[in-house]
Amino acid sequence: MPKISRWRWGLAWTAGVLFLIDLWGVTTHQAWVSGLDQAVIHLIRRPVPSGLRDTLIAITTAGNPRPVTWLTILLVVALMIARRYRASFFMVINVLGWAGLGNYLIKNLVQRPRPTVDRLVSASSYSFPSGHSITAMLLWGTVIVLAGRYLRHQPGWRWLLIGLASLWIVAIGVSRVFVGVHYPTDVLAGWLLGFFLLTLTQWWLTRHGGDF
Secondary structure, three states, X not given: OOOOOHHHHHHHHHHHHHHHHHHHHHHOOOHHHHHHHHXXXXXXXXXOOXXXXXXXXXXXXXXXXXXXXXXXXXXXXXXXXXXOHHHHHHHHHHHHHXXXXXXXXXXXXXXXXXXXXXXXXXXXXXXXOXXXXXXHHHHHHHHHHHHHHHOOOOHHHHHHHHHHHHXXXXXXXXXXXXXXXXXXXHHHHHHHHHHHHHHHHHHHHHHOOOOO
């Protein structure tokens, strides 16, 4: 697997620092957190055509734990059949480890209540960080990394897959704010932490040798 580039490390460490700032702002109830949340909510939670509304609800539902877990299992099995054992391990660590257990622990440490606005879908547990957003970043970020590895001789398909996965990561986060179950700073935290952890896992596997 290619080593982590310098610019990628720069982005990862920047994401990690921004996550800590976001975490500090939320846990200490800083005014800028509320201001940022309300400004973004005002932009996203607007009346939209019923078709777009239903699409956003479908997107957020597709990011629920059950479909994501089944998709992850299918991808892991496919990678194992192809004898890409390290790649399957990479996905398991990211999605079932970091996004599953890691997200659960942070939620229960921070214990931020969810927004009190009218919700378009049901949601339980705490709000920070957005589990859907961190899972989307780690799952589809893993797909992006593997696409860069396995499709390096097929640039058309590689960039198509990277583009679609990136759009899906953004769409999942936006949908969580739209349906009223997360603050924008929850979503931002999920993206930032997810990207940092994705890079950390990739570095760890690269450091310990072997190829995907």
